[in-house]
Amino acid sequence: MMYLLGLTDDYEHDGRVITQILASPNQALQPGGVATLGDCYKQLNSSVGVFGTDTLEFATKGIESNSPGDAQYLATDQTLVGLDQQRDQVAGEIKQALENAAFDNTPISKVGALNGACHSLLGSARDLVGN
Numbered sequence: 661m662m663y664l665l666g667l668t669d670d671y672e673h674d675g676r677v678i679t680q681i682l683a684s685p686n687q688a689l690q691p692g693g694v695a696t697l698g699d700c701y702k703q704l705n706s707s708v709g710v711f712g713t714d715t716l717e718f719a720t721k722g723i724e725s726n727s728p729g730d731a732q733y734l735a736t737d738q739t740l741v742g743l744d745q746q747r748d749q750v751a752g753e754i755k756q757a758l759e760n761a762a763f764d765n766t767p768i769s770k771v772g773a774l775n776g777a778c779h780s781l782l783g784s785a786r787d788l789v790g791n
Contacts, residue, residue: 693771694761700778701754704747711747714785715740721789743784750777 703709722736754774760766768774 693775694768697754697771697775698758700775701751703782704778705751710782711785714789715743718788747781750781754778
């Protein structure tokens with residue numbers, strides 16, 4: 661909404677500009693990879709996206725385990741902590757790049773690398789549940 665109205669503020673947004681519905685986005689939002697990056701960011705950052713769903717399923721398996729000394733639960737938790745840290749880093753970079761593209765018309769120079777990192781994390785989460 662802020663983008664469409666041409667408004668700016670002094671805080672970073674949690675959402676993104678949905679470029680697929682814009683008739684004429686600014687130049688930084690036009691490359692095809694930007695829409696793909698926005699879609700991947702949504703799957704990475706949404707609680708009901710691919711990443712959230714797969715990690716929830718993996719966590720549930722760890723919680724439901726009855727291994728001696730809670731070994732499986734502890735291993736599951738450690739795995740998820742590491743994956744969450746990676747997600748936070750990549751999602752933060754994507755969020756900042758999309759924000760700069762939308763409100764400063766700054767081209768995303770690493771759109772391919774960011775898309776790759778995002779899809780890699782989605783794949784890692786998917787691998788945890790074996791889907």
